[in-house]
Amino acid sequence: MAVFTPVSLEDVTQWITQFPLGKALGLQGISSGIENSNFFLTTERGEYVLTIFENLSFEQLPFYLKLMRHLAGHGVLVPDPVANDKGELVTTLQGKPASIVSKLEGRSQMAPQPVHCAAVGAMLARMHIAGLDYPLHQPNLRGLDWWHETTPQVLPYIPEDKAQLLKSEVHYQETFAACEHYKQLQTGPVHADLFRNNVMFVGEKLTGFFDFYFAGCDTWLFDVAVTVNDWCIDLETGVLDAARVRAMLDAYHAVRPFTDAEAHAWQTMLRAGALRFWLSRLYDYYMPREAEMLTPHDPTHFERILRERIATPAPGLF
Numbered sequence: 421m422a423v424f425t426p427v428s429l430e431d432v433t434q435w436i437t438q439f440p441l442g443k444a445l446g447l448q449g450i451s452s453g454i455e456n457s458n459f460f461l462t463t464e465r466g467e468y469v470l471t472i473f474e475n476l477s478f479e480q481l482p483f484y485l486k487l488m489r490h491l492a493g494h495g496v497l498v499p500d501p502v503a504n505d506k507g508e509l510v511t512t513l514q515g516k517p518a519s520i521v522s523k524l525e526g527r528s529q530m531a532p533q534p535v536h537c538a539a540v541g542a543m544l545a546r547m548h549i550a551g552l553d554y555p556l557h558q559p560n561l562r563g564l565d566w567w568h569e570t571t572p573q574v575l576p577y578i579p580e581d582k583a584q585l586l587k588s589e590v591h592y593q594e595t596f597a598a599c600e601h602y603k604q605l606q607t608g609p610v611h612a613d614l615f616r617n618n619v620m621f622v623g624e625k626l627t628g629f630f631d632f633y634f635a636g637c638d639t640w641l642f643d644v645a646v647t648v649n650d651w652c653i654d655l656e657t658g659v660l661d662a663a664r665v666r667a668m669l670d671a672y673h674a675v676r677p678f679t680d681a682e683a684h685a686w687q688t689m690l691r692a693g694a695l696r697f698w699l700s701r702l703y704d705y706y707m708p709r710e711a712e713m714l715t716p717h718d719p720t721h722f723e724r725i726l727r728e729r730i731a732t733p734a735p736g737l738f
């Protein structure tokens with residue numbers, strides 16, 4: 421159940437007149453998702469997704485929605501937000517911030533093959549390049565500073581061996597982030613949460629990336645690491661599947677070649693990608709916020725991935 425704020429077709433009849441979408445013909449709550457209230461919205465102009473934001477504020481939302489608008493305008497396949505008659509992408513519905521975006525065709529590919537990983541890698545590289553001239557800046561709010569301040573909050577809840585690993589990995593990442601190699605890494609807007617459930621496919625054809633609400637400015641390589649850590653693994657063990665890794669990295673590299681600095685940082689960045697989600701899952705598990713944690717994600721999945729990345733070198737970037 422992921423409709424926290426109920427909305428009926430009647431509720432949107434008047435509201436929708438501010439958008440160039442004609443009349444609302446149908447509204448259907450979407451059951452998956454745990455952050456926001458989402459609805460499929462049918463209008464005289466076509467199919468859309470209406471989102472009511474349960475946690476993000478009016479001040480925070482323009483970074484994400486304008487980024488989607490910018491990327492869509494540069495030919496990257498993402499939901500395109502619809503502006504109202506005042507040019508606003510975020511408006512008020514049921515007293516909360518709300519937006520309408522185009523509906524992507526297809527469904528998530530939860531058992532990806534190399535062909536799907538290649539499509540994701542190529543689109544990710546296109547997205548990074550398209551973001552270069554995006555004028556707004558917001559740091560990755562789940563980046564190094566957040567790891568630093570969140571680690572002490574979860575330490576009291578976890579056993580000693582996990583606490584040691586967490587502390588030493590945060591220290592390792594902070595040390596790396598201070599070095600010259602790290603400073604040479606290309607940065608810009610990144611998705612930062614490009615898991616299998618945030619990409620749509622029709623068969624082998626990628627139709628779009630969505631759920632940009634963890635996006636922020638960070639190294640491009642961090643985005644690649646997060647994506648590889650989800651798309652190219654055996655879900656039981658966290659072990660990388662060489663064929664899927666190769667397909668994703670080669671497709672990315674063909675669009676935007678990796679640099680030597682990135683090759684140097686790659687193994688560390690895969691660890692960073694695992695640490696980020698281990699920590700956020702620990703945090704959500706031990707300190708759940710009311711609406712969100714209907715089904716907390718399993719933190720040990722990313723602890724396993726982190727241990728595996730430390731123990732076994734991954735295939736190189738190129």
Ligand SMILES: Nc1ncnc2c1ncn2[C@@H]1O[C@H](COP(=O)(O)OP(=O)(O)OP(=O)(O)O)[C@@H](O)[C@H]1O
Binds near residue numbers: 454523631
């Ligand atoms: N633009 C879109 N086009 C097609 N379907 C969409 C679109 N946006 C969302 N959906 C559908 O709605 C579901 C929930 O969306 P989403 O994953 O963004 O939920 P959420 O609650 O915001 O976030 P989370 O994934 O963190 O729980 C998706 O799994 C997808 O099926």
Ligand SMILES: N[C@@H](CCO)C(=O)O
Binds near residue numbers: 697
């Ligand atoms: N992708 C995140 C959830 C937030 O979208 C996770 O698996 O922990």
